[in-house]
Amino acid sequence: MTIQDSVRPEIRQMKGYVSGEQPAFGKFIKLNTNENPFEPSNKVIDAIHDTAAGKLNVYPDAMANSFRIAAAEVLGVDQDWILCGNGSDDLLTIITRTFVSPGSKIRIPYPSYVLYRTLADIQGAAIEEIPFDKNWKLPESFGADDDNLSLVFLPNPNSPSGTVISPEGVLKLANSISCPLVVDEAYADFASANCLHLVKEASNIIVTRTLSKSYGLAGLRFGFAVANPETIAEMQKVKDSYNCDALAIAGATAAISDQHWLQGNIRIVKSLRGVMESELSKLGFDVQPSEANFVWCKHPDFDSKELYDKLKENHILVRYMDYPNWGDGIRISIGTSNQISALITILESIITV
C-alpha cells in the first residue's frame, strides 16, 4: 500500500497545470503572464496598510461585503449578484464544483486557457474542445445542446489570441444551451465591449472577472463572479467559508472604488498595445489585433520556440505556446514603453542577423 494507491486515479494521471514562469533569480523583463506593468492605485496600498494595522487576529467578512457594495455601484447590479473569490481561478473552481458532475462534459474553445482542462480533470469530467476557425470565430457546433453537457467556458477576450466574441454572439450561444455559460472576462477591461449586462438577459450566464490584470493586483488574489442571485447562492455553498482574506478585501474594495485610476491605466495599456502591435508588424510578425493586455504573434521566417529561447537568453520572458494539432506562437504581455523598446531591440537584433 503506497500513497499513490490512495490518490484518485484522475489526479494520479494528471500532470498538473503549469503557470507561466516566475523566475526566482535574475533580472528579467516579464512579459509572459499578462501582469499589468504598472503598480496599483495608491489608494489600494493605503487601504492595505490601514487593515494590516487593525485586527488581523479576527476572521474576515466571509462574503467580502465591502467589496460587493462598492462593486455593485460600479457595475450597476445588486450586491447579491456578486460572489468574491481568491482570484478568478477560485471562482472557476467553485463554478466547476457547483455544476459539473463527474462523468459529465465541459465544453471549451480551442486554443484557450489551459486551466479549464485541469479543472475538468480534477472534477473527473470530460472535456470537449471545439476549435476556433482561422478568424478566431466559433462554429455553430459550439452552441449545440447536449444532455451530458454541464458547463461551457468561454474566455472573452480569449487567450492566447486576444480576440472577442461579440455580446450578441454570446447571448445567442447562452440561449442555445441549457447549462451555465461562463464568460471568463479576465481581460474584458481592455476590450471594446463586454458581456456583464447579459447576466440579466440570460439566467445561465456567469461572468467572471479578476483584479489581477486591469487593476494591477495579481499579487493580491482577488476576483469575482456576477450572475443571478440563485446561482450565486449555490456557488456560495461550495466556496471555502473565508476564501478572501482581510487585506485582499480591503485592497480590492479600494481598487474597484478608484475607477479614475482604472480608466487611466486602461488608456495607457491600450496605447502601448498599439505601439507593440505596430512595432512587431514592422519586424515582419503576423500580429493578431488584440482586445486584451497581450498580443499573439508569429514570425513567418523564424521558429517561435527559437525566438522565445533567444529572448530568454536576453532576459526577456514571453510565453511560448504550442497547441497540439493547432500550431504554436508567442504571446507577449503589454509592458511599459521601456520594456517594449527593449523587446523590440532584441527581436530586431535576432531577426536582422
Next chain:
Amino acid sequence: MTIQDSVRPEIRQMKGYVSGEQPAFGKFIKLNTNENPFEPSNKVIDAIHDTAAGKLNVYPDAMANSFRIAAAEVLGVDQDWILCGNGSDDLLTIITRTFVSPGSKIRIPYPSYVLYRTLADIQGAAIEEIPFDKNWKLPESFGADDDNLSLVFLPNPNSPSGTVISPEGVLKLANSISCPLVVDEAYADFASANCLHLVKEASNIIVTRTLSKSYGLAGLRFGFAVANPETIAEMQKVKDSYNCDALAIAGATAAISDQHWLQGNIRIVKSLRGVMESELSKLGFDVQPSEANFVWCKHPDFDSKELYDKLKENHILVRYMDYPNWGDGIRISIGTSNQISALITILESIITV
C-alpha cells in the same frame, strides 16, 4: 430549464457550512470562533507593509517558498514536505479532492469539526461518523480498515471538546488503515503534544496547521500541510496555482519566523485558559479540561441555548453547539482577562438570579 436543474444534486441538497457568527454591527465580545484575542507580532505587520509597498502587480510565488523555507527550519522537516494554503480550510479541500473519489467514504469522529461533512457532501462522498466515548476517546472501530474508506479526518485537539488523542494512539490508528489520515492540528500549539513528527513514521499521515489561531492571523488566511513529498506533489496538482497571495505569504513568513512571539502568546493563552476553566467551575459548570484555545462546558442546572441567548443579549458571543443524538453545550474561546471577567460577571448574574 432553471439554474437549479443545472446544479449538481449533491450541492442542491446541501445547506452549506455555516461558520460562527461575525456580527457586522454592534460591539460584541467575540468568544465564538476561537480567534486569538491578541493581535499578531509587529514583525508580521511590518512585512505586510513592505510587501504592499512593493510590486503587487506581479503574481505571488505559487509555492510560497519563503514560508516553506522558514517553516522547514522551525518544524525540522525539508521544505518539500510542506504545502501552503489559503487557510487550512483550503488544505482540507485540496486533500479531499486529491484522495476522495465520489461514492467513497470519509470517516470522522463525532462530534467534531462540522466542515468535514460539507467537504464530503461537495465531493459526493459518504461520511461515517464514529462517536467519541464519554471520555472523548475513540473506539477500536475508528481504526477499522475498509475498502471503500478514502480518508480519515482526526481533529487533534478536537473541537468542541478541546481533548486530544495521544501521538501513540494516532500512530496506531494510521497503521491500522490503508488510506490517508489527516491530523487536523489547528489547535495543536495550545496542546501538550502534537503529531508532526509522525509524518516520518507513517507515510499516510498528513498534518494540517493554521496561522489563524496560535499566530493571531485569522484575517490573513494562511495554513499549511506537512506530509511526505510524494503526497505533497499530488496535492500540489489540485491546488489553485496561486492559492496564497503575496501579502499573506509575507505575513505568514514573518509570523513563523517569530517563535519568540508565538511562545509568549501560547503561554498567556494557556494561563488565561486556566483562569477561565477555574472560574466556570466555580459557577458550577461541568468544564472539559482543554488542550486548545477554547473550553467546552455545560451547566447542570441551566439550558445551554438559554445561556447562549442571554450572553448574546449582553453582547457576548459564545458558540452554542447542538449535536443530534449526542447533546449540546457551549464552546467558549479564550479571551483577554478583561473579556473573561466580563463573561464571568454576566454568567454569574444569570446563574445566581
